[in-house]
Amino acid sequence: MKKNLNTIAYCRIKNHTISVNGKLLYTKDSQLTFPEFAKQVYKEKNIAYPKFFKMDNLSKLGFLASEFIFEAAKLDSDIIKNTGIVLSNRASSLDTDRKHQETINDKNNYYPSPAVFVYTLANIMIGEISIRHQIKGENVFFVAEQFNEILLEQYASSLIQNKKSDLVLCGWVDIDKDKYDAFMYLVAEEGPQKYSKEIIKKIYTED
Amino acid sequence: MKDVFISSNTIVSPLGFNSETNVLEISKAHSGITLHKDISTMPCYAAIIDNKKLDKAFYTLGNPKAYTKLEKMMILSLQDTISQSSFTITDKTALIIATTKGNIDALNNNFKPERAYLPALSEKIKTFFNFKTEPIIISNACVSGILAIATAKRLIQNDYYDNAFVVGGDIVSEFTISGFQSFQAISETPCKPFSKHRTGISIGEAAASVAISNQNKAKEAIQIIGDGSCNDANHISGPSRTGEGLYLSMLSALKEAKIQPEEINYISAHGTATAFNDEMEAIAFNRAKLEHIPLNSLKGYYGHTLGASGLLETIIGMHSLKNNTLYESLGFDELGVSMPLNIIKNTTKKTINTFLKTASGFGGCNTAVIFKKVTH
CATH class of the missing domain: 3.40.47.10 (Thiolase/Chalcone synthase)
Structure with a gap:
């Protein structure tokens, strides 16, 4: 018997705006680059987590979305620690890959750096979120041409059905050149809002 | 299921x-x-x-x-x-x-x-x-x-x-x-x-x-009986000092497979040969009471093939089951981790029914999967 899922909270970050559970929380100057936008939000929200400034843009984007989700979810750390994290995007870590590539293109100016190289994997973002919230649950990072709510649902349901996770943080966190788009949602067997892949797709498309 | x-x-x-x-x-x-x-x-x-x-x-x-x-x-x-x-x-x-x-x-x-x-x-x-x-x-x-x-x-x-x-x-x-x-x-x-x-x-x-x-039609099929993939929540580029995520992954896989650690006949470890990784694995295997199980790393044959490694090494594990053979952990001489491990020094024949494959990576990720020979 398949279990029904519910949504605990969702967050969208795009076009210099942040909304949580459909409510617009931040609108920033559209001239800001993503790192400038992220820094402003970090400061206004009083997130005291200096590691944030070491992160690459992809991790910053995913980190911020997860901050809003867990704040809205209001769950005990005991419950959170077994969260499965199932994230996805299109460009993988190419935004940082290009930066690493620049450091090795010129043999006379060769300066590869571990601080950049470590972020040439998209799942590092899952690691950053896990460290922040002390989550020791299931992890997977999928890459797809576009937001694939069906795969995310199948995998999240499998984790809950197979008793691997009690709740699952799903989402799409993509950053490529100047474009960024994050949509994250936390699902569990019990939650305030009804979940279905159709509802999620509708929110993603309209929000 | x-x-x-x-x-x-x-x-x-x-x-x-x-x-x-x-x-x-x-x-x-x-x-x-x-x-x-x-x-x-x-x-x-x-x-x-x-x-x-x-x-x-x-x-x-x-x-x-x-x-x-x-x-x-x-x-x-x-x-x-x-x-x-x-x-x-x-x-x-x-x-x-x-x-x-x-x-x-x-x-x-x-x-x-x-x-x-x-x-x-x-x-x-x-x-x-x-x-x-x-x-x-x-x-x-x-x-x-x-x-x-x-x-x-x-x-x-x-x-x-x-x-x-x-x-x-x-x-x-x-x-x-x-x-x-x-x-x-x-x-x-x-x-x-x-x-x-x-x-x-x-x-x-x-x-x-x-x-x-979901069909067992192949002559030499092997069943996948348990899995787990847990995060260390510790560091993005260094493995956990306690092997936490790997330990939790193996526990999750064993629980699902409903078997005891001693029922595993062979471990295909990650074994990248960095100082910290191999030490972390030794700690995790000991915490999971798997230190006596014959173990190898296949990196001495292939190097670290990154995203392919877990699949490639699983296939060698499947052939270990099929051939009832434990393959030498190439490049090994003297144990260089702080906890005991049973490293395979020479290729030997042995009945193998069940094996565990593990891997760990940047971002604090770990995965463990258990495979079992299907007896007709």
Whole structure:
């Protein structure tokens, strides 16, 4: 018997705006680059987590979305620690890959750096979120041409059905050149809002 | 929930272009790792597939110039696995692709940079074999290959698919070599997993593929009986000092499989040969009471093949079950971790019914999967 899922909270970050559970929380100057936008939000929200400034843009984007989700979810750390994290995007870590590539293109100016190289994997973002919230649950990072709510649902349901996770943080966190788009949602067997892949797709498309 | 079986398989590596050749080379203790002078600013040991041999093998399948090296490796591997398989591609067949960096060399070679997007890679493979479903790409650092097997199992168990073809691959590129060099993680000799004299990794390239199904029609099928993939929540580039995520992953897999640690007959470990990784694994295996189980790392044969490694090493494990043989952990001499481990020093015959495959990677990720011989 398949279990029904519910949504605990969702967050969208795009076009210099942040909304949580459909409510617009931040609108920033559209001239800001993503790192400038992220820094402003970090400061206004009083997130005291200096590691944030070491992160690459992809991790910053995913980190911020997860901050809003867990704040809205209001769950005990005991419950959170077994969260499965199932994230996805299109460009993988190419935004940082290009930066690493620049450091090795010129043999006379060769300066590869571990601080950049470590972020040439998209799942590092899952690691950053896990460290922040002390989550020791299931992890997977999928890459797809576009937001694939069906795969995310199948995998999240499998984790809950197979008793691997009690709740699952799903989402799409993509950053490529100047474009960024994050949509994250936390699902569990019990939650305030009804979940279905159709509802999620509708929110993603309209929000 | 449905039982899930893993059967036909193909390894494309410097040791050969099918699984049997690879196993034969391993049984002779041959390594694919050699010294290369032209891939980075300094010479380094790596396991690299000869381009001419690859193109020759690929020629009957397509124009070698139209495909990247990784695409050729993956297609060659999948072609063989699909043709051996007891099922055909339907609209309930998943294509799962595991890779860390895909065609990353397209950022700096004759192919267009757009080729570096992973969906471009999956599209090539999907089209080549005429898969009916959207490919599932897993890019989860060095656990990608083994996590792809767990993913296939989970999606088939829950009836989203009847079966799946899983392919994993990564190439040796200046991109990854320079990055690991910046971490000072590359060994100056062929890597020596779990040894007192280990000084780091050797990088390798390979593609590997398997068929996974809810039907047990193959002659020598093996069942996937448990899995787990947990995060350390500790550090993004260093393994946990307590082996936390790996320990939790193994516990999760054992619990699902409903077996005790002593029922495992063989462990195919990750064993990258960095100081911290191998130490972390030793701690995790001891915490899980698995220190007496015969164990090897296959990195001494292949180097670290990144996103392919978990799949490739699972296939060797499957042949260990089939041949009832424990293969030597190449490069090992004296134990160089703080806790006891039962490293396989010589290739020996032994009845093996159950084995555990583990992997760990950047981002604090870990995966453990347990496989069991099906007795008719």
